[in-house]
Amino acid sequence: AKVPVLTIDGPGGAGKGTISSLVAERLGWHLLDSGALYRLTARAAVKHHVALDDEAALAAIATKLDVAFPVVDGQPCTLLEGEDVGQVIRTEQAGELASQVAALPSVRAALLQRQRDFCQLPGLVADGRDMGTVVFPEAPLKVFLTASAEERARRRHLQLQEAGVDASLSSLLKEIQARDARDTQRSVAPLKPADDAITLDTTRLSIPEVVDRLTELLAQRG
């Protein structure tokens, strides 16, 4: 049977992660957090002392990536070679390193099939930058989630504050703008909406409003 896929692409900090997992949970579908695969590749490279500009070695790391996403005591975990790296791969620095390895064509090629393997019944919510354009071009519903850079920095700031981390709003804004620039300007799989994507600007929307809107869209298209 054909597996229904909802792709959710957009810049960092637009709420894709939160929204994707809530929608997947509501539908009972699988979830692909493709950014985590790039973060894990960068992490594995650092761990094995591979330089972040050695494309061939990085592609080998991506191909052999030993990762698992088990649920332990009801909590989703991220294991790299058996080690729980759920926290360390979430830092701004880990995102920056991920964005560097993600700019390399052979790393992207090495992760392609691994991402497609997540496409299983009853359905998949795929979160990333190129889900609708490259990885799942046949997906019946493609959403491009955005928010202003200022709003994304503000949300990130709040999130960090809640986690007890002190960060300056202006430096967060600069980091977000730098990562947007790298992700949209790279030559391979640049961040852009698929031709048939629906763009949803979440600057003035709450999380439940976005989840409702996506569920409605799916019901219309499904």
Ligand code: C5P
């Ligand atoms: O979404 P997240 O912030 O975890 O992604 C980290 C980085 O991985 C992004 O800045 C982007 O450079 C890269 N990425 C990508 N393609 C994806 C998902 C993430 O290039 N599908």
